[in-house]
Amino acid sequence: MNKFSNRITRLFGIDYPIIQAGMIWTSGWRLASAVSNAGGLGIIGAGSMYPDVLREHIQKCKAATSRPFAVNLPLLYPEIDKHVRVLMEEGVKIVFTSAGNPQTWTPLLKEKGIIVVHVVSSSRFARKAEEAGCEAVVAEGFEAGGHNGREETTSLVLVPAVVNAVKIPVIAAGGIATGRQMLAVLVLGAEGVQMGSRFVASEEASAHINFKKEVIGSEEGDTQLMMKQLTPVRLLRNDFSQQVKEAELRGAPVEELKALLGRARAKKGMFEGDLQEGELEIGQVSALLDSILPAGEIVREVWEEFMNGLKNPLKMP
């Protein structure tokens, strides 16, 4: 497959501007190294890992690939300073931060020579990330799974808005799982894509097989953005999401929603495979997925479809 060169491939030292999202309970060293070995950028999702577990995943990833890989740090994490220490001690070179203020950790990470990319859901946050010294931003639209912006801006609107707002390169995310979708967002000015849901349905993802099967069996309309009062998160519909919906409809106070959420719901759903009582975070694009593939094959498929689309962009009948 032909390599490709733009600001994103050069920034990370990768062959294709295809980035696998950091996802709790799903993206450990196996998935990250498989994506990196295929020429994309794999990301270890630190949000569900205790600091020692993160260290183990980084070490295993380094052993499994000589290619660049990154770590995603959700800034809401309770022991973020310990994660940052682990990253530095292990010599991680690229960090994607999300769900928090980019000004808090970017200066220190940059001082240590780490490339920092921040995930944003609006042009305002994109400018803030650029000012904080981030070298790229991920513009993540309303379609995305898991944590999401409150404004509900779709990728089709968000990507060009963020591209206009900043000078640093933009990675599009939210609703992308195919090469033609990648082509569409690159036409809008993005220089790379970040895909989460497509890689949940991969052999190397550490998510439970029940969850992976549920993802590829889902249809349009099966996900919904919920819990805007706490932290907005896109979930697959199940008994748990129905309980949240009913509570939200009757205007339940934040404390009640917190109590309903309880602890470790995401682990129960995505890692332990409890499809009714667990929290199942996935993007709208799951409706387009119908296979669980090796991650390297996903990278190749997306890239091939993108390159073919470039030659013949309009699918005219």
Ligand code: NDP
């Ligand atoms: P909960 O408070 O419900 O549960 C905490 C979970 O995180 C438990 O399952 C626990 O594992 C695990 N965990 C890992 N490290 C720690 C730690 N240092 N202290 C306590 N628990 C820890 O949180 P959630 O499961 O909803 O979210 C966990 C984290 O993931 C948060 O930091 C959140 O910001 C992040 N997150 C990131 C997302 C993303 O898209 N990147 C999406 C959603 C959440 P155990 O059960 O083994 O103790």
